[in-house]
Amino acid sequence: MFANISYVSRRGSRRVTEDTRQVDADVLIAGRGGDCHIQLSDLAVRLAHVRISQVRTGRILVEGLGGGRFILSGRPQIRAEIDLGSGASLQIGQHVLTLAADESGLTVEVEEKKRQSRRNVGQKGDPFSLRGTWLSKRFASWVLATVVVLLGLAAPIVVYSEEAGNEKHSAAGVGAADSRMSAFLEPVQSRGHGGIEGAAGVLWSSGTLSSAHRSLTDDCTLCHALPFVSVRDETCLSCHGEIRHHGDPNKLQAFSPKLSAGAASLLSISSFLGRDAERCSACHSEHNPSVSLSSTAQESCASCHGEVKIDGLEAAADFGRQHPEFRPTLSAGAGADGAPTVTRIATIADLQRSRAERERLLAAQGGGGECDGFEPGKANFRGSDGAPLGASGSGDRSGLVFPHKVHLAVDGCVSALISRLGSEAPYGAALTCADCHTADEAGQLFEPVRMEDDCAVCHSLVFETSRGVNRVLRHGEPLEVIAAMNDFYRAQTIEGVLRSEADARVRPGPAGLRPGALRETAFAFASTRAQERVEAIFSSGGACFGCHEITRPEGGRIEDVKVAPVTLQERFLPKSSFPHSKHSTSACSTCHEAETSNTSSDVLLPSVKTCQTCHGGEHAADKTPSTCLTCHGFHSHSETVPLMRTRAAPGMFFSARPERVWADLR
């Protein structure tokens, strides 16, 4: 078989014959190998791929060698007989063999197809740049920004404006402030919260609410009533309407310190934006879970109180370094109209000085002995100096005579009395503070001392014992006491007279006293006896006189006796609070010098210096830091101080002029 083999290639649209060979062989081997008749330079082709042999003229047999396949008419084949009448086309790897037969023999045209896929560069354009990859700055930017704005901004605004619309609708004809208030009081579930409003709230909230307002968490528009308008005082006052101001606002204005230019300009900008310095939220800052809802910074108080003397108050800027001495409110006895009065002139330091002076004088007189004039079993003690100490000198004029020293002494007359009373007295070996002073429920101060509960165990009001029954005087009612005693002795006399008359009827013999004379004598005696006993209890050594200040007009009747009203101060320092319960680890005597006090006029409050041994100012490093608000409140409780009121700031942001705010809330 003679074969004419030509290798062609394409250059553009032109076919170029590169090489031509003539072969005369029985069979033609096509493959990659260098010794093949038809050379196919394709690594996917076997070294010897197919064998082509002539069956007869114009008909050939193509056989794959070692599994080599070829494509004929679009189908892979391993062996095929081909009639070359109209020519044939075989594909082996990248090569196309076009076969034809004529008289001279076989014509084979070999053409290598252009390689199409070049995966090795991976992308179009600059293969090294990321520009052609799936990454896209623009797409990602659009998607991210859109998602953030839609979810973070647009969705909450839609939720809140719908919510505000619903509330306005439902509040038609009703004071909106009232409806808001009632909404506060409704159970959270019935307000239909949580859900989408809650989600919007979480997204926008800058921090959790204080525990006092925690239940309002899902209801942002309750407080943030108007968009782009700072929370208004009106909203706060719709619930907290009873809150009073710090003092007379006009006076406060007058005492306001001069601001620096910077602070003043910041304040005017703030006011212009509807956030004036006196608004509720200036001090009560919400959404700050780490701090108290009420501003406790001492600077907020010290900005006014630190420099100027306001209304008789001395300057106070820092508890540790600059705080005036305490000036307690003391009883000052009865006024002209008989009503009890108070005084607030002397400081603790003044009172301590005058107490020391009094002690000195008492010692010079030789008094001050613990049980001078005391007779056990009789309520006749009147104080060490023999004078009603509570009435004299500066100090607390409560109307009572009460020497703490005598009562607290460990080996004194009181402890002797207690041991004599034995199990009748619910006390230990000696009296302690807690035997008479009971803490109040709040743990702040103490319940007022009551005679019946706290004194009567020792200070008995029994004035007679008749047939085994104790006859007791009614405490606190002098005229009733006089009447009761008179009645008692008269009744005793009647009983005696009746008994003697009965005896006379049955007794024979000469008549003694006539019954009429006997009655006269007996009633005269009863009257004298009653008079004496009544006189005795209101006089030195008597049951009343021992503890009370008693006056009686010269030459007047016993009924004219005056027992000074008892005005025990419940709070000596009413402008501050003092939680005794928090100080229970200290003994009472750490602060209260009661064991040496001879008279009830002694004020046993500690000096500010005593407090300062443990407490310092807000920034104290070596002591317990304490701010003004640790002890004092801002809002007054005095009814003379006006309620907090809404203020119309001069200018406001956007459309939120004061009238508008009011109109919206009404």
Next chain:
Amino acid sequence: MNRVDHRGRRRSAAHESFLRHAGYRYLKIALLLTAVCVGIYVGTDASPVRNGGSAAGYGLGALATFLVIWLAFLGIRKRAITAGRWSLKAWTSAHVYLGVAVLVISLLHSGFQFGLNLHTLALLLLMLTVVSGVFGAIVYAVIPKLMSDNRGQLSGEQMIEAVQAVDAPLRQAARRLSEADALLVSEAIEETQIVRGVFGRILAPDKNCPTAKALAMMRRQSVRAGPLDGIEDKDDDVSERATRERVTLLLERRSAMLARARRHARYRALLEVWLYAHTPLTFALLGALVGHVVSVFYMW
């Protein structure tokens, strides 16, 4: 070496990085600005707590917002090339240093209060933006030198051509290889991806490389040499061995060319990839910032 330009200004001929532009002028400015802001944060009384709601907080927030918007403008600014004080290099230098400063200022503005809310999202996006930007600044400072060392005088296109230049001789040389080996070489030529996908080109440029596989196989088999199947070739083993050696040599060459091109691709990707995070993050940040500012004043 300095020269004087036509306006009489002295200009340095030596290349100066954008980081050390004008003697670190913008680093100094950014440090000063940060120090002032820290001073405001520490020095002002913002009771009850330091956060964005105090006067200082509003001030720091306004400054940070202005800076973020200005920083974002680099994307527009870089498309206009000018010289001098407001050159793009000056602008870029300021962008980098003020971009780091804005992170500090924003943290001060937040008063270090964080929560699961839109406000913290804005801060988080700012942090991510700044971190991606810092990454970008680092690669811009480090990579160009490495890139230059790698490429010699070649362009990217030439590097690919250098790989492809080996294809024809390799194909020629491999003609006499056995079927299995020839297929490996064929795959090496046809299937080898010079530049892999986005992550592949950065993290594992050589993973599953057919060229490397073919080379390893050739080396393993270099001692063995089986008879060619099909036609009995009576040539001695010398030509067989020579063929293998030549193919191995060519594959080694192709591997070296590939490695260089892939290093180039990796460097290019590192130079570019951070911007694909930085830019979308910037836009997300701008969205969150708008949300943050509007929501705060909506619920004032």
